[in-house]
Amino acid sequence: MNRIIKLVLALFLLTTACADLDIPPKNIISDEDLLTNESGMEIYMARMYSNMPFEDFKYMAEWGVEFNSWLGAMGIEGTGEAVNRDGISRAFTSERTPYWGKAFTLLRDANYLIENLPLYEASFPEKMYNHYLGEAYFVRAFVFDAMARRFGGIPLVTKVIQYPASQEALEVPRASEEETWDQVLADFNRAAELLSEESPKSGYANKYVALAFKSEAMLYAGSVAKYNETVSGRLTGFGEKTGVRVIGFAEDRWQAASERYFREAYLAAQEIIKEGGYSLYKKKWAANNPEAQYQNMVDMFSDPESPENIYVKKYAYPTLTHGYDAYSAPFIFKAPLASGTCVTLDFLELYEGFDRYPDGTVKVTTGNTNTAGKYLMYDSPLDFFKNAEPRLRAYVIFPGDRFKGKNIEIRAGVYTGSEPIDPLFNNYTYQTAETRYQHLDAYKQQPKTLYLSPREGSGQDTLIYKGAKMTAAGANGPFYDNGEGCLTGLYGRKWLKDDPSFEAGEGKSDQHFVLMRYAEVLLNAAEAAVELALAGQPSPDGSDLLTVATDNVNLIRERAGASLLSTAITANEEGRNIVRKERRKELALEHKTKWDIRRWRVQHYENRDGFWGEERNKDTFSNNNRYRFRGLYPFFSTGSGKYFFDARFQWVSLKTFEYNVVDYYFSIPGGEVTKSPVIDQQPNR
Secondary structure: HHHHHHHHHHHHHHHHHHHHOOOHHHOOOOOOHOOOOOOHHHHHHHHHHHHOOOOOOOOOOOOOOOOOOOOOOOOOOOOOEEOOOOOOOOOOOOOOOOOHHHHHHHHHHHHHHHHHHHHHHHHOOHHHHHHHHHHHHHHHHHHHHHHHHHOOOOEEOOOOOOOOOHHHHHHHOEEEEHHHHHHHHHHHHHHHHOOOOOOOOOOOHHHHEEEEEEEEHHHHHHHHHHHHHHHHOOOOOOOOOOEEEEEOOOOHHHHHHHHHHHHHHHHHHHHHHHHHHOOOOOOOOOOOHHHHHHHHHHHHHHOOOOOEEEEEEEOOOOEEOOHHHHHHOHHHHHHOOOOOEEOOOHOOOOOOOOOOOOOOOOEOOOOOOOOOOOOEEEEEEEHHHHOOHHHHHHHEEOOOOEEEEEEEEOEEEEEEEOOOOOOOOOOHHHHHOOOHHHHHHHHHHHHOOEEOOOOOOOHEEEEEOOOEEEEEOOOOEEEEOOOOOOOOOOEEOOOOOOOOOOOOOOOOOOOOEEEEEHHHHEEEHHHHHHHHHOOOOOOOOOOOHHHHHHHHHHHHHHHHHHOOOOOOOOOHHHHHHHHHHHHHOOOOOOOOHHHHHHHHHOOOOHHHHHOOOOOOOOOHHHHHOEEEEEEEEEEEEEOOEEEEEEEEOOOOOOEEEEOOOOHHHOOOOHHHHOOOOOOOOOOOO
16 A cells, blocks of 8 residues: 555656646747737847848948947948048958858848748738748848858858758758859848838838848849959859859859849839839938038938938937947047048049049149149138039038038148248159158258147147147147048048037947938949940830939939039940949948949959049059058148148058958858868858
């Protein structure tokens, strides 16, 4: 009997323990919790979108997708838009955190939703169910696109890989580059089919968001397929482990592939233009009114209700912020740093409104080059820019202009010699770029006629002018041995908060970032149209391709305050470069240009003639694989009380950039190649 009692008691305890173990832990969220209701799906969406590789204020090209706004700056990746005092100002040849591991984590989330949401389809209205599924395809397309730009062919993980599993099941080799872009296309198409026409919640995608990013991705794919062929030896190759063409396109396939991708880019952009309901921002725009056109474009980037915004990354103080103003505002607003985005003269020269030398560069002397004649004199430094495109003024803080209620004093030095004034240097070539103003006899000899600044504050040369003390470099520099001043004589204005009451600081900025806007869609359609016309292809939608390109460019130029094209864009390199140049001008300082000049394959020395979207002698700013950018430096002359400008290579916190053909594709992370029997390194690494 005792044995029977003990056996029953043991069986009871065992049964009770098993029953307890079957109860799900309270701290584990199940599929039923997430995938059966909108609240759960909102959590799932938040997880995916918080890990998206968006390139906004918290993205630094040198660092990669680290979601870090420290040292925030724009256009400093060797694009010619701007330079920066720090080591992050360098050509976009790699990222210290490769976009690889984070990509596959996010792909797993997207794939899991694609595979498991159908199990709970009955939990949602059909439209909402389709939208959530479309979100997963959109995320997957976006991630594959981000990887393809960096690496070419990638492992196309399109299903959830269960763990544990055999090594064969776990290993996914790199697909060919063409297969990769085809998958990007297929996923964007599926997303556009499923997504609602309007985003159900702020921050979600929609049909037109998917089409816009599809258009951008297909432009990249079409360009790579075509312009890899313009690189010496053709930029293509096979992986050693698998024999797959992991970068580039086959000789008998590149042309058809490029035409197909350009066609898809064109059709996606045209669908948005015709049906999306977006328009260029013109709330304050007025014809023949440069001031209104300038203010319109300033407001465009801060207006959350802009009809131009297709997809926006939002911030909110104090919970979700960034620090762009803390690092890129003018020196007088340093909080704690400054001058992170110093625009170059090379960038300024893309725009209209300046007198030019015969070689197309901006004129600063009375002669035909900047070593000939005498300096042109101006009552105010702002007079130099009086005819500049209003768009440029909205993007750049000119010397003497106002920002946050203050005059932005930018000065390289003070000249006290006789007038008219000869050029300060007799050689402005690349080879003499490291010759500084401090090396000039006018500064070194006594009596000196050139006053300069080793650094800000008490370190500056000073002199008495009309009974008052004047500092050589004024309030914002550039300062000779302090890279926080205005390195180039020009500051970036785009994205900065211009409210005088706003006090910048780390983690205090909350302006939104426009990741995709209607102007880019117009330019995508224009570029794809010209590329199709160049290839002799018929219009995919029956519209005249070159008319579409011309009209789209003119819409943007009209809003910008630039002159309209007087003749239609033509199906040749000149016509193509008109569109490229307009793209560089309109989308500057938006993380777009670094990808454009890569996909056009114009950043290495042999192709650098077209580096700016127009023909220019590459030897003026290059020395084989290395190149530099120029600044526009204002000087004050005490003789007349007027200003003159010197155009020369940037010389404070000196930046020299380097780019080689190999850099068009990033290396696959070495650890991934070493541990895997099927992951190939790039053929040329």
